[in-house]
Amino acid sequence: MKNELNVVGIQADLFWENPKKNLVFFENEIAKLSSETDLVVLPEMFTTGFTMSPKNIAESLDGASVKWMKTIAKKYDLAITGSLIIKHKNNYHNRLLFVHPSGEIETYDKRHSFTLAGENKVYTSGKEKLIVDFKGWKICPLICYDLRFPVWARNTEDYDLLIYMANWPVARVKAWDTLLKARAIENMSYVIGVNRTGSDANNYKYSGNSLIIDYLGNEISNLPKNQVGIISAFINREKQDNIREKLGFLNDRDSFSIDF
Template sequence: MQEEQVDTLSVTLVQTDLYWENVTANLSSLEEKIASLPEKSDVIVLPEMFNSGFTMNTAIAEPVNLTTTKWLKQIAAQTGSLVIGSFAVKEDGRFYNRLFCVNPDGSFTYNDKRHLFSMGGEHEVYTSGASRLTVNWKGWKICPLVCYDLRFPVWSRNSVQDPYDLLIYVANWPAKRANAWNTLLKARAIENQAYVVGVNRIGIDGNNLEYRGDSVALDFLGEPKYMLADLEMEKTVHFSKTELEHYRDRFPALSDADTFQIL
């Protein structure tokens, strides 16, 4: 059966507080929030490490296809949405901050966080990802990345040869660096001529770090379509493929970009 193609893509941002290292509580809370959404959505985006908070405690890491993966499949099937979020995975004796994109039919793709936050010791616990992912969904190309990846524009870089339409960051980004979060998200939208969604958590984690959210949906000019500020809420926004393509046709800056590869 041919996948549905849509010109207007609906994306739901789930900005929430998280229960520290409590998988059961987080999945239960998120399930209730998603079940109460007032409208159907093509894509649902959860924060980084949505089942635990940003922790270096590998005791909460799961093998693929255990509790959290099965939960993602259940949510995708119930909502008919592509569900995106990251959690700690244990595989072949290593640990990964792994981002999953789960389809309603239960199939999924993933990539591992490329840039590990060394100031928090993440590089000592988790293994860095080696490849970037682009997901094709309902006629849209979506590039999902994780938190600290936002600071590295080369890794996020769009290309005229294989352009993405929507760039998504899932995050646990502390309030004390909120200015960087807000500024860099706008820069990624402008330089890549793409819609950008950043989904961050709120609250205070087990390390006493404060998060104020600032989840946002931006257009290809870096202008906000919606800003969630510091509220615990879910918001669905709509992106137009036609508007994006018209803008790129009028101002084809991507065609002037340098050509290079990351080795």
């Protein structure tokens, strides 16, 4: 069990539908990180950008990008997580992979498809929440549009870190900033939100605004708008546990079930 985790998010201007170029970029960035890095978070669809044309770029769980993630995790002795387009049988998925330093993989399929862009017509939504046990930390990783749905993120599992990876456009970035802090405050949990920058082939613009936030809603790492780079912080579970015990807000949370 590790009391402190060094978490890093990489904010990138993604190459459109070009996994090879994106993987080269991310490996170069990861190679620069401190050897103390425990966890690296990449944006949503980090190999392609948020495309609704998966046919020629979707991969299997034995594909090149997944093998790359396993290689990076083992080589640098860290966990790495990001979402990419996975094809399983006849379905496409916006699938998050959490790859442990051992190469073990855990997966989560995006629950809330972004209907405004037609994601629900292309990708099959998931129905199961993932809670990862990593170095004694309970981590809940979610994807982009999931951020707008607090019931799905509600901390009924007593997780310690909530992750959001995104392609969140600049037109609605105020909601991104506000909702990340709301999720941190209401769940009394560290939150890391990793977004992309630049423009995609559909001319949607992204400003990044990646953040690491503590359990009281305070920003502890951020990046200037439109900047490629990293956010990083040492997050401390003992401090979080002490505040949770002192304030007791999670003890008063509602009980509920979700119907699909």
